[in-house]
Amino acid sequence: MPHVPWRTFLPRIALAAALGVVTTGLSALTPLTQSAAAAGTLQQVTGFGSNPGNLSMYEYAPSGLPAGAPLVVALHGCTQSASDYHAHSGWQKFADQWGFAVVYPQTSSANNSLSCFSWFDSDKDTRGKGEAASILQMVDTAVAQYGSDRHRVYVTGLSAGGGMTADLLADYPDVFAGGSVDAGLPAQCATTLTAASGCQNLTPKQWGDKVRGSYPEYSGPWPRVAVWQGSSDTTVAPVNATELRDQWTDVWGIGQTASSTRNLTGGTTESVYDDGTGKPAVALFSVSGMAHGLAVNPGSGPDQCGTTGTYYLNAICSSYYTAKFWGLDAGSQGGGTGSLPAPTGLTVTGTTDTGASLSWNTVGGAASYDVYRDGTRTGSATGTSYDDTGLSAGTAYTYTVAAVDPSGAVGASSAPVTATTTGAAPKCYTDDNYHQVQAGRAHQSGGYTYANGSAQNMGLYNVAITHTLKETAAGYFVIADSGC
DSSP states (O other), X not given: OOOOOSTTTHHHHGGGTTSOOOOOOOOOOOOOOGGXXXXXXXXXXXXXXXXXXXXXXXXXXXXXXXXXXXEEEEEOOTTOOXXXXXXXXXXXXXXXXXXXXXXXXXXXXXXXXXXXXXXXXTTTSSTTSHHHHHHHHHHHHHHHHHTOOTTSEEEEEETHHHHHHHHHHHHOTTTOSEEEEESOOOTTOOSSGGGGGGOOSOOHHHHHHHHHTTSTTOOOOOOEEEEEEETTOSSSOTHHHHHHHHHHHHHHTOOXXXXXXXXXXXXXXXXXXXXTTSOEEEEEEEETTOOSSEEEBOSSSTTOBOOOBTTEEESOOHHHXXXXXXXXXXXXXXXXXXXXXXXXOOEEEEEXXXXXXXXXXXXXXXXXXXXXXXXXXXXXXXXXXXXEOSOOTTOEEEEEEEEEOTTOOEEEEOOOEEEEOSSOOOEEEEEEHHHHHHTTSEEEETTEEEETBTOOEEEESSSXXXXXXXXXXXXXXXXXXXXX
C-alpha cells in the first residue's frame, strides 16, 4: 500500500484536523425550536442529555412516520452545519420516500475553530466520552421520541464527520447496524492532532485491532460499512479509503479481495466484500476524478439527490446508494419494483438464541432471493432457505423474502413472518428516579438523575418522576417509556 503523507497538509489546515476544509462563508444556521417546528421540518432538540461533548441536536422526520422505522445519524464536515448538510446531502428525499428519521449532530467553533468534529481526540471520540457520548444521547432521545427500531440505526458523515463516523462505529457497534464514511479516516486513526499524520501504513490486523480495542468486551455482530472516496481528493488522500476497507474487512474476518465489482454512474466503481454467509459486509465506492466532498447528483431521477455547494460535488447520489446498501429502500416489508411475484410459503423452520432459519417456495425465473430482517436486507440466497445469525436472545424479528431476476431487479416481497429467538429478552424496570438510583440502574448528579450506561437525563432526583429503564447490555440502561 503506498504511503501518502499528510504532513504537507497539516500546516495549512491546523484545527481542521488534517481534513483541509477551511473555506468559510457558509450561511449561518437559524436555530429552530421544538415548539416552532413540526413533522416534515428540520428542528432543534434541546435537553437530550448531559451532553458532555457540547453539541447541538437537530432532527428531521417525515409526517406520519410509523413506530419501528429506521434512524440515520448524519454528521456534517468542517465549517458546515446541520441545516447545510440537511439541505445539500439528499437524506431528506429518502427519509420521505422510504420512511425513516434523520438526526443531525452539530458542533461549533466553541469546540473547534473550524467547527470540525473531534475525530482525533480520545477524550471526545471514544466510548462514553465527549462528542461520542453526546451523539449516543441523541440516538437514545430520537429512538424514544419516534419509537425507532434499535436494530436499524445507522450513521454517516463527511470528512471530519466521516472520521467521527468511523470512531462511532468502533465505539458503539452494539448501537449502529451500519455506517458510511465519506472522504473520512479509519476508526481511531489518531488520539491527538499531532499524531494525525503518522497513523498510516498499518496492516489490516493493526487497523482491525483499533476497532476491537475501542470496545474490548464486544464480539459482534459488526456494523456493515460503506466507504466513499474521490480519486482526486488531495485533502483526504484516497489511501484512507483503502485503509478503511482493510480495517473493516479485518474486523469482519474476511479478506481484502472484492466479492463483486460493478460500475455505477458518475465514474463510480463499487467493490463489495461479503461476509462468510454471502451477505455484503463492506462496500468501497471510488468516484473517478472527484475532489474532496460528498458526492451528490441533483435531479428528479430515482437515483438522484442533493444540491451542489461547497464540498457537495456533482457526481453520483451517494446517499441513495448508501441507503440501498443498508437496505433502507426496503421500507417496512422489503422487496422492490421488479416483475417477479412474491415468494409464497415463507416459514420459520427453527430458532436458537442467536439465529433463525427460514424456507420458502420457488419462484420461476428467480436467480436468487433477497432476505429482509425488520425491513433491512440482511443477505441473499440462491436456494429457498436461509440461516440468519448474530441475533439477540429473546427477541422477535420480522422477515420477508423477495425474488431477484437475472438482471438484478428485485420483485415483490412475501408476506411477513415473525421469528422469536430463544433465551432471555432484555429486562425492563419501571420505578421512580429515587428507587432506580437505589437499585443501581441510575445515578444522580447535581440534583438530576441519569441512566447508567447511556447517561440519559431522567429528570430531577428528589421528585416523584417515574421512568421505564431497559437493560440492553449488562449495566447499560436506556429510557424505554414508550415500550419495552
